[in-house]
Amino acid sequence: MTKYILDNADPNAEDRMAGLERCYDPFTFQRLGQLGIEPGWTCLELGGGGGSVGRWLADRVTAAGTVVVTDIDPRWTAYENVGHLRVQQHDITGGEPIAEAPFDLIHARLVLIHLPTRRRVLSKLVSLLRPGGWLVLEEFDCTRAHVYRARETGQVDLFLKWIHAFLAHIAEAGVSLTWAREVYQTMSEAGLVRLDAAGYETASPAGSPGSTVHRSNASQLRPSLVASGRLTDAEYDTLMALFDDPTFTPSSYLLISTQGQRPVM
Numbered sequence: 001m002t003k004y005i006l007d008n009a010d011p012n013a014e015d016r017m018a019g020l021e022r023c024y025d026p027f028t029f030q031r032l033g034q035l036g037i038e039p040g041w042t043c044l045e046l047g048g049g050g051g052s053v054g055r056w057l058a059d060r061v062t063a064a065g066t067v068v069v070t071d072i073d074p075r076w077t078a079y080e081n082v083g084h085l086r087v088q089q090h091d092i093t094g095g096e097p098i099a100e101a102p103f104d105l106i107h108a109r110l111v112l113i114h115l116p117t118r119r120r121v122l123s124k125l126v127s128l129l130r131p132g133g134w135l136v137l138e139e140f141d142c143t144r145a146h147v148y149r150a151r152e153t154g155q156v157d158l159f160l161k162w163i164h165a166f167l168a169h170i171a172e173a174g175v176s177l178t179w180a181r182e183v184y185q186t187m188s189e190a191g192l193v194r195l196d197a198a199g200y201e202t203a204s205p206a207g208s209p210g211s212t213v214h215r216s217n218a219s220q221l222r223p224s225l226v227a228s229g230r231l232t233d234a235e236y237d238t239l240m241a242l243f244d245d246p247t248f249t250p251s252s253y254l255l256i257s258t259q260g261q262r263p264v265m
């Protein structure tokens with residue numbers, strides 16, 4: 001099994017899943033909505049997390065179609081099998097087949113970014129598409145982070161110190177900070193056509209979905225970041241208070257959604 005650094009077994013994972021869904025689902029649904037999903041399609045929602053995208057797809061393909069939601073650890077998926085919506089524990093880096101392939105649509109948000117074998121996984125996903133099928137990969141571009149509003153520059157400095165420490169730590173664990181910007185070309189090299197990409201980012205004050213994602217990530221990796229000397233406990237206390245300060249407004253992560261189609265023939 002692949003080691004996934006933001007382990008779903010951690011108590012902060014539930015908040016992160018909810019934050020990701022509230023922050024990015026509207027954009028994801030807008031992107032997927034442009035593909036002309038029809039009743040009868042067979043879809044794979046890879047690394048389905050909390051399960052909202054799988055449920056949205058199931059409504060579109062209706063009982064005439066099938067949606068398979070896979071996850072290496074599906075404990076937060078908000079349902080089990082419901083008619084044509086199926087949940088499976090599955091590691092995409094392993095050799096186990098997915099019985100419902102080939103797919104009309106495969107969507108994965110924030111999954112390949114974590115996988116050191118992401119290029120091999122992308123090729124595998126292309127092989128699981130039927131001719132004319134769509135691959136949609138949505139990933140964070142971790143090369144940008146900024147603050148929209150703060151009362152003092154010290155707050156900006158602390159937020160940026162934390163985010164750079166967090167990103168350095170997850171990069172050491174195999175997360176690619178630049179993959180989001182490499183997906184388009186990788187899809188092209190894999191033979192996909194009708195490529196497109198677009199991004200979404202939002203101001204994220206206290207209590208917003210983007211702030212919830214920052215807070216749960218910070219909380220989950222606090223022990224590792226303090227132990228490694230990247231931040232002190234005192235800095236961490238100030239940082240966590242910053243996430244509750246209504247005047248402090250960082251950016252969310254920038255999500256880049258890239259799509260390509262397997263040629264019809």
Ligand SMILES: C[S@@+](CC[C@H](N)C(=O)[O-])C[C@H]1O[C@@H](n2cnc3c(N)ncnc32)[C@H](O)[C@@H]1O
Pocket residue numbers: 002004006008017020021046047048049050070071072073074090091092093108109110111114115
């Ligand atoms: C950051 S979460 C994103 C969840 C969801 N896609 C979303 O955006 O709301 C990444 C998800 O990918 C799953 N995952 C990680 N490695 C995986 C693998 N090798 N195969 C399948 N799922 C995996 C994790 O368990 C987790 O649920």
